[in-house]
Amino acid sequence: MKLLYGTVLSLLLSAPASWADTEITYQFWGSPQEVEAWNAVARSFEAEHPGIKVNVEASDWDSYWEKLKVKMAGGTPPDVFAMDAPLYKDWQSRGVLLNLQPYIDKEKGILDGVYPITLKAYETPEGYFGLPRDFQTIVLHYNKDMFDAAGVAYPTDSWTWDDLRATAAKLTLDKNGDGKTDQWGFWAEAYDMEPLWGALVWAFGGDVVDPPAGKTLISSPEATAAFQFLSDMWLTDKSLPTQLQLQQYGTDGFYAGIAAMGVSGHWTVPDYSPLAFKWDIAPMPKGPAGRATSVNSAGFVIAKGSKHPDEAWAFAKYAFGEKGQTELAKIGLAIPVRQAIAEGPAYLQQTTKIDHSLFVKALDYAKPKPVFKGYEEWSSAVGDALTMIWSGEMEVADGLAEAVANGDDVLARNK
Amino acid sequence: MGSLRPMGSERWWVLAFLLPTLAGLLLASFGSILATLALSFTDWDLLTSPVSAGLSNYADLPSDRLFMKALWNTLAFAALYVPMTVVLSMLIAMGLNRPIAGIGWFRVMFFLPAVCSPTATGLLWQWIYAPDSGVLNAGLSLVGADSVNWLGPRMALYSVVIVNVWGAIGSGMIIFLAGLQAIPKEFYEVTRLDGATAWQRLRFVTLPALAPSIFFQSVLTTINAFQAFDYIFVLTRSGNGNSTMPTLVFSIYRNGFRFFRMGDAAAQAIVLTAMILLLTLIYFRIEKKWGEQ
Incomplete structure (x- = not known):
């Protein structure tokens, strides 16, 4: 009986999430496993931010960029979307990305402990229009x-x-x-x-x-x-x-x-x-x-045309933060951009038993794409x-x- | 007997029933052609508003090395593909237009590629052309010949033409079969009585009677040649949506959807359309002249 009450109670408590008043979309390229991992990040974000619902949408690399352009041209861009660092300027220079600098200025120390080489790709004279999500060395x-x-x-x-x-x-x-x-x-x-x-x-x-x-x-x-x-x-x-x-x-x-x-x-x-x-x-x-x-890094950007820039920023900030980065490290697809996590157990002790630190140590002699x-x-x-x-x-x-x-x-x- | 012409309010109903098709045709086909034409005079990256560019997109085409390469590939492909498809499907139709045992089965065999998915059959051809484990090279090594890099840069054009012709023969054959069966038997009987040879029968009866089919098939095949994509993509794709034998369709797609150059892509599409139009006009001219003879 207790169990039943507990279940009903938790259902009632979690219900508001599904009645959320704001829905944002996060779009990226990736595999079905990545969608699963991102859904987990989205759910834990929603639990901490009642009232915001995150739709996670993925496509393969080739169709991702095509879809994105068509959506942009049609005036219905996703709120938050993934960016490959080398392609960042193609988008940023065309004025379709939101300048994140005002948000970053309000968050003291948000960039501390992030590998500088991954941040560098997103710097512009007007500030950051994107933040690194994870990175890769070869x-x-x-x-x-x-x-x-x-x-x-x-x-x-x-x-x-x-x-x-x-x-x-x-x-x-x-x-x-x-x-x-x-x-x-x-x-x-x-x-x-x-x-x-x-x-x-x-x-x-x-x-x-x-x-x-x-x-x-x-x-x-x-x-x-x-x-x-x-x-x-x-x-x-x-x-x-x-x-x-x-x-x-x-x-x-x-x-x-x-x-x-x-x-x-x-x-x-x-x-x-x-x-x-x-x-x-x-x-x-x-x-x-x-x-x-x-x-090379993949990053988050927010569409200038997003109708919910504050909520979009909240999600990007969460995934860029320690909690989000820890969960992403577990997918094992990339290296977290925060040094503390890349040198911590979430990244180093993944299920695949190889020396994951080799990828991080490669930064000593790596050049950015x-x-x-x-x-x-x-x-x-x-x-x-x-x-x-x-x-x-x-x-x-x-x-x-x-x-x-x-x-x-x-x-x-x-x- | 009443007239078949619509009367009174019937007219409105006819129009109402035709409207979906007409609207689709007008908006989707004609509308997008006009939009492409308009876009070809602009610089448009899909992300910001188009900027007027006058004729510069067209003027820059000759100095665009990758476009010129694609144009050359397209023309070379069409020059081989069109005559081969028309002639072969006509010959096969003639061969299959006689009462022999199992004729239906033969016709189905030749028609089959037309109803198969090009992606699936393209993959089969990839195995036929594969360098080490491929059927063709296995055959060559049996007779002691060196294996050939069928999809390599030197052979890709011919290998791809063969697959496309193979895929197009079926529907071409149907057109010619219909044309052949419409020729009255009496024509042949009369010429036989006059002692005409087989060649004379072909030259003076069959070919003139098939002229409309040849004309129709040439126009259709030419259009298909300039738009050929699926087999070429499956057989020759390389990195980043490109091909080792890129045709104009690849160039248009990559410029428009990958390289933020929708204006240039539109200009290339217009050039492609103009070439098809020009060739169709030439066919019309030839047909008219032929008809006058």
């Missing part, structure tokens, strides 16, 4: 079963890119003896700079892009050496599957279990953790100019040309010349 992943089977030593933190190349060649095998490679030593997505080639260019002493000067820098001698290195691994050693070879197994060579090593951010951890083979992570190898990786207006188009213009190097259709120098020409066209258009 580390090396390796398939322990494949290393063990070949009797090859695991990657260490003193590895150079040459060590990786030599090991990748050793682990590229034709296991069933049909004359065709069925295990590759290495795989990486080489379209956008984030997973691999940005870090490689930096490790070889080059740089990627200088948006204010309108210059794509990847044809410098240092950067060319980095691309030549990768092209040699791909086309001479053949220790990476070509795009067409990969298509036979899926879209992620490491996940498909056909590549002994891969590079990726923390976002693949939930996907990789149930895999049948044993795997671990190591820091990115060193290049002639030292060790480098990229750091560039943030500028036109990033997506620039990335595509460059990526399309690079694809022709990886497929062997173009020499490295010619491919880079085309990438720079196409990239600079985009930079000029977005000045």
